[in-house]
Amino acid sequence: MTENTFPVYKVDAIVTFFRTEVLTGQEAKHFTKNDLAPSPKPDAVQRLYMRILQLLYRFKPECHYMVPFSENIQHPQLHEWPTAVMSVYLRMRQFLRMCYVYDFSLNDLLAPKVKRTVTILSGIMNYLHFRKQRLDMTMGHQERFREDMDKLQAYSRGTKEAQKKMDKLTTIPPEQQAEARELDSALSDLQTNTMHQYQEVNAINENIAEWKTEMAEKSQKLTQLKVDVATLKENIGKLKSQIVESPEEMKIQMEKMKENVKNIKLAIETADERLVGLQSDVQGVTQSEADIQLIFKLLQDLQSSMNKTQQHQEEAQALVCVYEAQQKELKNHGVEEGQLKRSLGMKMDKESKQHIRRQKKKEIKDQHIEDVLGQCDHVHQKREQIADQIQERDRETQHLRSQITNLRDTCSQETEKAQDLFDRLLAALDHFHKRIQNHVVEGNDDIVKMTANF
Incomplete structure (x- = not known):
């Protein structure tokens, strides 16, 4: 302390x-x-x-x-x-x-x-x-x-609900499985058809581009020919002013001009033929564009359905992400729970050790208590013996007290008797004393008388 x-x-x-x-x-x-x-x-x-x-x-x-x-x-x-x-x-x-x-x-x-x-x-x-x-x-x-x-x-609970939602989204009911299979087959056919049509559209677009380049070239040539015709007309006007009235030269020039005109007409005819061919090609292209637009609408519808399915897949992925996050949190909580269990186990081990120590201490204390109780029992036995002795002493004292009371009674009786005897003796002694005094007085008187006589 x-x-x-x-x-x-x-x-x-x-x-x-x-x-x-x-x-x-x-x-x-x-x-x-x-x-x-x-x-x-x-x-x-x-x-x-x-x-x-x-x-x-x-x-x-x-x-x-x-x-x-x-x-x-x-x-x-x-x-x-x-x-x-x-x-x-x-x-x-x-x-x-x-x-x-x-x-x-x-x-x-x-x-x-x-x-x-x-x-x-x-x-x-x-x-x-x-x-x-x-x-x-x-x-x-x-x-x-x-x-x-x-x-x-x-x-x-959230993971279970998300798992149920994922199961609902991923699993197809039995009454819709046939329809889903038909839709899957139709969608695969549409995908193949769209792929072929995309290829055809690409080929047609390439042809249209080639045709447009050719038309641009032809239009350039046509404009060049028109320019040439205009220049020729100007030259003709100039030449008319410079014409010499020689018939031979005139004929030669007219023949040249006719040949040039024929060549120009032939070129114009060929250009018209090509223009008609290009117009027919353009009509085919417009028709193909209409077909492509129809196919494009179908593709847009398919794209919307694909977007819906993509949204469902994204929702499913989001749910999967949420599920994984919750699984991670669950793992973290499991780790925390494991740590808490380990700490609890360590505490339980400590408590068990303390319990063992307490049991040992308790055994020691119980042994000490048993010893104390044994001592107490021994003390109680001694106490009982002492109580028995006290009771015997009480009995003896009571017997002695009864004897003392009896003796006191007898003593009081004897004292009363002795007192009576003493009183009687005193009375007798007083009487004897008086008689002795009387005898002494009488004796003295006798002695006085006798002395007087002597």
């Missing part, structure tokens, strides 16, 4: 703490500083220890007064007070080891001192502070564990 591992509090702090944390009702009101200082009251200290044991072990004060012996005991009312004191002493000795107080004795209950009582109560106060902190921590851990369990249950 010289070197404590806990602070020694003041008496006022101890009184306020135990009034607020341990005692209740009238006991808290009546518990004051005078119960501990300057001279602690044994009844108040014992009552306080009983309330501390009730707070820690749920051991009510009435249970301390129960006699723990199984056999019948003579005069059980004589054991009530020492039974309560011994019960409080044994349990406080067991408890105060956890408070690092190892030298608790019976004098701390029967004749407590101020310094010892303040030190013991300071150790108990320190342990109760530690107990309150640990209870708050365990309550916080329990609340967090409950919240995690609620989250885990909510996540498991």
